Amino acid sequence: MVVAEQKPLNEILAMLQPYKKILVAGCKGCVTVCTTGGKKEVEILASEIRISRKKEGQEIDVKEITLERQCDPEYIDQLEEVIKDREAILSIACTVGPQYIAARYMDKLIFPGLNTVFIGGSKEHGIFAEFCQACGSCGIHKFGGLCPIARCSKSLLNGPCGGSANGKCEISKEVDCIWQLIYDRLKGLGKLEQMTQVIPCKDWSTSRDGGPRKMIREDLKL
Amino acid sequence: MKSGSRLEKILTGGHFAVTGECGPPRGAAADEVRKKAAHLKGVVDSVNVTDNQTAVVRMSSMAGCLILLQEGLEPNLQMVVRDRNRIALQSDILGAYALGIRNMLCLSGDHQKFGDHPAAKNVFDLDSMQLIQTVRKMRDEGKFINDQDIHEAPKMFIGAAVNPFADPADFRAVRMGKKIAAGVDFVQTQCIYNMDRFEKFMQQARDLGLTEKVYILGGVTPMKSVGMANYMKNLVPGMDVPTELIDRMKGVPKKDQTKEGIKIAIETIQRLKEMKGIAGVHVMAIEWEERVPELVEMAGLLPRPQVD
Numbered sequence: 001m002v003v004a005e006q007k008p009l010n011e012i013l014a015m016l017q018p019y020k021k022i023l024v025a026g027c028k029g030c031v032t033v034c035t036t037g038g039k040k041e042v043e044i045l046a047s048e049i050r051i052s053r054k055k056e057g058q059e060i061d062v063k064e065i066t067l068e069r070q071c072d073p074e075y076i077d078q079l080e081e082v083i084k085d086r087e088a089i090l091s092i093a094c095t096v097g098p099q100y101i102a103a104r105y106m107d108k109l110i111f112p113g114l115n116t117v118f119i120g121g122s123k124e125h126g127i128f129a130e131f132c133q134a135c136g137s138c139g140i141h142k143f144g145g146l147c148p149i150a151r152c153s154k155s156l157l158n159g160p161c162g163g164s165a166n167g168k169c170e171i172s173k174e175v176d177c178i179w180q181l182i183y184d185r186l187k188g189l190g191k192l193e194q195m196t197q198v199i200p201c202k203d204w205s206t207s208r209d210g211g212p213r214k215m216i217r218e219d220l221k222l
Numbered sequence: 223m224k225s226g227s228r229l230e231k232i233l234t235g236g237h238f239a240v241t242g243e244c245g246p247p248r249g250a251a252a253d254e255v256r257k258k259a260a261h262l263k264g265v266v267d268s269v270n271v272t273d274n275q276t277a278v279v280r281m282s283s284m285a286g287c288l289i290l291l292q293e294g295l296e297p298n299l300q301m302v303v304r305d306r307n308r309i310a311l312q313s314d315i316l317g318a319y320a321l322g323i324r325n326m327l328c329l330s331g332d333h334q335k336f337g338d339h340p341a342a343k344n345v346f347d348l349d350s351m352q353l354i355q356t357v358r359k360m361r362d363e364g365k366f367i368n369d370q371d372i373h374e375a376p377k378m379f380i381g382a383a384v385n386p387f388a389d390p391a392d393f394r395a396v397r398m399g400k401k402i403a404a405g406v407d408f409v410q411t412q413c414i415y416n417m418d419r420f421e422k423f424m425q426q427a428r429d430l431g432l433t434e435k436v437y438i439l440g441g442v443t444p445m446k447s448v449g450m451a452n453y454m455k456n457l458v459p460g461m462d463v464p465t466e467l468i469d470r471m472k473g474v475p476k477k478d479q480t481k482e483g484i485k486i487a488i489e490t491i492q493r494l495k496e497m498k499g500i501a502g503v504h505v506m507a508i509e510w511e512e513r514v515p516e517l518v519e520m521a522g523l524l525p526r527p528q529v530d
Contacts, residue, residue, distance in 0.1 A: 153333050153335075154304070154330050154331075154333060154344070154346050154349065155346045155349075156346070156349040156350075157349055157351075157352070158349050158350070158351035158352070158404075159349070160388065160389070160390070160393070160397075161330045161350075161385075161388070162383065162384070162459070163332075163333075163388065163459035163460045164388050164389045164390070164460075165388060165389055165459065165460060166389060167389065170333060170336075170459035170460065171333045171335045171336075172335075177389070180389060180390055184390075195393065195396070196396060196399065196400060196403075198351055198400055198403055198404050199352075200352060201308065201347075201352045201355070201356070204347065
């Protein structure tokens with residue numbers, strides 16, 4: 001899923017400072033799963049904004065909505081009524097959501113309530129980690145099923161570098177050396193010879209380096 | 223001859239090589255490079271010029287190399303893949319050769335998280351292995367990565383770093399084998415303090431037949447003090463400083479610690495000279511270039527052979 005975390009409340013309050021009629025818009029997709037932008041988080045964040053404004057003795061009118069998804073034009077329709085009298089929209093979807101709203105409503109100001117951090121998953125309760133960088137040409141089978149592009153600090157395809165120590169990355173003892181994990185996996189699978197192959201330069205044109213990407217599914221087009 | 227560099231001639235001539243290192247200044251003062259060069263001239267066969275080491279902004283490696291050339295020293299251009307994509311890397315290789323640089327050391331580079339610009343965006347378009355492949359392809363096939371012909375190919379003597387002390391331990395010699403397969407001519411190792419572990423690495427390298435295929439220069443860094451030893455043990459990634467060595471440094475009065483550090487370095491060089499498969503030493507006297515002449519002298523490695 002796309003993993004996102006809420007921006008610090010002070011930053012959100014500062015962005016919204018000039019506005020009185022606000023809409024907090026959540027999303028029932030990935031950000032509900034990673035518990036940063038679902039219905040519950042919309043309620044909490046809306047309350048926090050109201051309380052904080054009240055404390056300052058300022059008037060505020062915060063409405064709430066949680067869309068089925070913010071990354072699909074048909075679900076953006078759900079905003080049609082509620083958005084009419086709003087001055088500012090705070091989207092707490094991943095950064096895709098606020099851009100869909102911005103594209104639809106040219107006269108509305110849009111603010112991001114979340115920082116989109118990565119494509120990943122939860123490792124244990126409350127801990128999320130990055131697993132994919134969307135390079136556009138998956139080759140994890142060459143690495144024991146693990147991705148060094150997303151998970152090696154230097155995206156090395158022929159690692160591990162000289163900074164791997166005790167299974168940890170040189171940048172932090174909190175970061176696993178993915179090449180140690182790849183080594184352990186391949187060793188267990190009896191396929192260590194895979195690590196003796198020199199992996200040649202990667203074609204990054206399928207990645208973000210090739211420009212903003214678009215995927216076209218002819219079979220789905222109407 | 224692949225490149226005709228002095229380092230290549232020393233190594234292929236069967237001489238025990240001595241290379242040094244010069245970290246460019248954090249400023250534009252060419253004189254600082256010249257000062258370091260003066261200490262190393264005639265004392266080492268070739269001088270590595272570091273490329274924004276520890277991800278701290280410094281004068282460019284290429285500029286440092288050119289100053290060394292002007293001073294009559296042979297440079298070894300360190301190049302990291304952290305800061306340049308394949309367009310810039312290949313362009314710099316052409317430029318370096320055009321300026322007279324004949325040795326290169328292909329590196330990944332320390333992550334910028336350690337450096338003075340942790341907010342930087344890194345590149346890592348290639349990794350160090352692919353950079354080696356690229357320099358070899360440019361030299362031996364006269365082609366760029368995209369297979370287009372190069373008009374006048376750069377003929378570099380290709381080096382890489384190896385760290386026998388990183389993990390997974392069993393993989394380190396195998397990884398050196400990979401670098402050889404990618405096209406490396408010589409390697410310089412991480413600073414050697416744990417001689418037992420290094421012996422094991424070399425045994426594995428010999429068993430894999432690697433010492434016949436590459437020139438291995440053992441890395442030696444004299445310690446100035448117990449503080450430096452502790453710093454390297456605890457804070458430098460990939461460094462293995464055994465406790466016994468720190469205890470030995472602690473065992474002498476503070477004023478004699480630098481002498482003890484030099485003594486340890488000389489002992490290390492003596493062991494490396496005896497070791498099968500070692501072709502030379504790489505002396506990294508970090509901000510301590512003035513002590514390199516006595517170190518090399520006391521290790522019995524002066525005068526340097528004349529190969530030109």
